[in-house]
Amino acid sequence: MIGDAAAARAFAAEHAHYTEDLAMWTAAATACGGPVLDLGSASGRVALALARAGVEVWALDADAFMLTELAQAAADAGADVAARVRTVPGDMRDFSLTTRFPLVLATMNTLQVLLDPHDHAECLRCVRSHLADGGEFWFDVTLPDIGDVVDQMGLVRAGHEHVDEATGERWIHSSWYEGYDAATQTASYALRVDHVAGDGTSRPAVRHHDVHLFAPAELTHLLARSGLRVLQSWGGFAGEALEDGAAHQVYRCGVAS
Numbered sequence: 001m002i003g004d005a006a007a008a009r010a011f012a013a014e015h016a017h018y019t020e021d022l023a024m025w026t027a028a029a030t031a032c033g034g035p036v037l038d039l040g041s042a043s044g045r046v047a048l049a050l051a052r053a054g055v056e057v058w059a060l061d062a063d064a065f066m067l068t069e070l071a072q073a074a075a076d077a078g079a080d081v082a083a084r085v086r087t088v089p090g091d092m093r094d095f096s097l098t099t100r101f102p103l104v105l106a107t108m109n110t111l112q113v114l115l116d117p118h119d120h121a122e123c124l125r126c127v128r129s130h131l132a133d134g135g136e137f138w139f140d141v142t143l144p145d146i147g148d149v150v151d152q153m154g155l156v157r158a159g160h161e162h163v164d165e166a167t168g169e170r171w172i173h174s175s176w177y178e179g180y181d182a183a184t185q186t187a188s189y190a191l192r193v194d195h196v197a198g199d200g201t202s203r204p205a206v207r208h209h210d211v212h213l214f215a216p217a218e219l220t221h222l223l224a225r226s227g228l229r230v231l232q233s234w235g236g237f238a239g240e241a242l243e244d245g246a247a248h249q250v251y252r253c254g255v256a257s
Contacts (some may be wrong), residue, residue, distance in 0.1 A: 008065040013044035018161045022049045024237045027053045032103035039092045040110035042071035051084040060088040093122040100132040106139035112211040124226035137253040144213035170196040229256040
């Protein structure tokens with residue numbers, strides 16, 4: 001779990017600016033139909049966007065505080081939106097639901113928080129077993145440049161800057177790599193958000209994360225072993241080619257024949 005209600009609210013606010021992927025997920029949900037299963041939904045950035053677009057969403061997350069934040073945000077968005085969102089406490093490596101879904105999503109690098117190959121396989125096994133006939137699994141992860149990770153170790157990289165509507169503070173994002181284990185393909189990194197008030201005083205918030213860096217060939221093999229096949233892949237959310245230099249790996253998958 002992330003920790004508490006305040007931390008869940010902060011997480012939602014810190015990620016609210018990230019919208020570049022929402023058009024793709026919304027188009028997929030509209031084409032496939034609902035209900036959509038949103039794995040690792042966190043505070044509902046994607047789930048709320050889909051619900052606003054008229055799609056029923058089941059939001060699965062292991063963090064009760066995140067799901068409470070999501071439920072409140074859905075209620076604040078109005079009765080129609082709230083009626084389309086169902087929060088589901090659960091571990092994306094081990095869940096069993098009575099519904100089968102025409103679309104399962106794992107967005108914003110969610111699969112990368114699973115560090116162990118066994119966990120990767122178990123998650124995809126659950127995805128496969130919860131797809132309806134003709135159902136699809138869409139997800140994104142980063143496209144790693146290991147040389148860049150190693151070369152940039154410890155160097156602070158500037159990120160997004162935005163104004164928080166609730167407080168009027170400027171939120172300045174930055175990040176840096178703290179370590180990389182080539183044997184396990186695990187990268188450790190830190191995310192920092194400086195909350196700058198109108199008088200110039202700054203309050204920093206830092207979180208540390210470990211993530212698995214998936215190579216494209218690794219993912220193709222892992223999906224195949226899990227009974228899934230790649231239908232399409234892209235290097236970004238506007239249909240860019242998946243090639244060296246792309247920022248993302250985006251996959252549309254179906255059940256292997």
